[in-house]
Amino acid sequence: MAHRATTFILLACTATALLGARASAVQSGGNETLSVDADHIEIQDKTQRALFTGSVRARQGTMTVTSDRAEVLYSASIVDAGGSPPEISQIRASGNVVVTRPDENASGSYAIYDLNKRTITMIGNVVLHRGVNVVRGGRLVINLNSNAASLDAGGSKLGTSKTGGRVTGVFSVPKRTAPTTSATPAPSDNK
16 A cells, blocks of 8 residues: 555656646747646656647647647656756657647648757648648648748658648639730830
């Protein structure tokens, strides 16, 4: 019974330290706090990771990542950190992954959010909506610093694509007015 109580107390302290780590997720270029919540959390401190399962939601600033499961990788053992929260380096989300940002959302089977590089890589039937424009492919890389996105077919090792190995897109074309033709006289050859 004493062993079970000690294990519970250690796990509770570890979870508290990891959840405190969300406040230290300030990375270069992204000054917002990172928070992660889910139905269940399992801390694996020896391997410096936490597994979140069930309706996972990670938020940083105006960006939200939702998924069925997420693995959060951090820099140092919580127990060995001496009370200071570890730095979160990566979130690996899987199952019904959706990344939402203002005027943009992307969905796919799997995503890696690298907090140090400030990139999100998604694979597996990726669909990116930016405004009314929609592109589909196998792999998407979003650079959060430049807001640039790159999409490719992915290939069999990176993920599958319902687009038959090609990237497809549907883009909005702004309504244009027809050019007006005026009866402008032709230049004369009078010299």
